[in-house]
Amino acid sequence: MDSVWGKEKTVRFLKPSRDEIRKKLSDLQFEVTQEDGTEPPFQNDYWDNHKEGIYVDRVTGEPLFSSTDKFESGTGWPSFSRPLVEEYVVMKTDSSHGMVRSEVRSKYGDSHLGHVFDDGPKPTGLRYCINSASLKFIPKEELERAGYSEFKWQFDR
Structure with missing residues (x-):
C-alpha cells in the first residue's frame, strides 16, 4: 500500500544499524525484535490496552496494527484480526520449537513481531498474536503530530 504513504515515506522506515537499535531499545525489546524472542504473557505493555490508536514497529515506525482491529484473545499478548497496512506485515515460516507456524515480521525493519493463527474472529478468522x-x-490524539494523520479517519466512524 505504498500508494497510501508514497515512495518518499518509505525512506522513513529504513532499518538502523544493529548498534543503533541496541542503544534505542531495552534488552527485552532488542531480544524480541532482533533475536526472535517472546515476552511473557500478561506481563507486557499492550495486552490489555483499550485506548484508540495505532501500533507501529518499534524499530522503524512502520504502521502495523490498529486498535479498531484489536480483540481480547485471552492469550496475554495483544491480538489483532488484521494488519493496518498489509504491505508492512510479512509472513515467514517458523519451524522452531518443534512446530511449524507463520511468523509475522515487519517489512522494512525485519523486526520479529509474533505469529498469526487461524483461530481469530470474523471477518478474517485470523489472530495476529504480537x-x-x-x-x-x-x-x-497524537496521530497527526507523530506523522500518521493518514490513519485518523478510522477513529471518526
Missing part, C-alpha cells in the same frame, strides 16, 4: 515489545502505541 509481542508488545515489538510495538510502539500512538494514541489517536
Whole structure:
C-alpha cells in the first residue's frame, strides 16, 4: 500500500544499524525484535490496552496494527484480526520449537513481531498474536503530530 504513504515515506522506515537499535531499545525489546524472542504473557505493555490508536514497529515506525482491529484473545499478548497496512506485515515460516507456524515480521525493519493463527474472529478468522515489545502505541490524539494523520479517519466512524 505504498500508494497510501508514497515512495518518499518509505525512506522513513529504513532499518538502523544493529548498534543503533541496541542503544534505542531495552534488552527485552532488542531480544524480541532482533533475536526472535517472546515476552511473557500478561506481563507486557499492550495486552490489555483499550485506548484508540495505532501500533507501529518499534524499530522503524512502520504502521502495523490498529486498535479498531484489536480483540481480547485471552492469550496475554495483544491480538489483532488484521494488519493496518498489509504491505508492512510479512509472513515467514517458523519451524522452531518443534512446530511449524507463520511468523509475522515487519517489512522494512525485519523486526520479529509474533505469529498469526487461524483461530481469530470474523471477518478474517485470523489472530495476529504480537509481542508488545515489538510495538510502539500512538494514541489517536497524537496521530497527526507523530506523522500518521493518514490513519485518523478510522477513529471518526
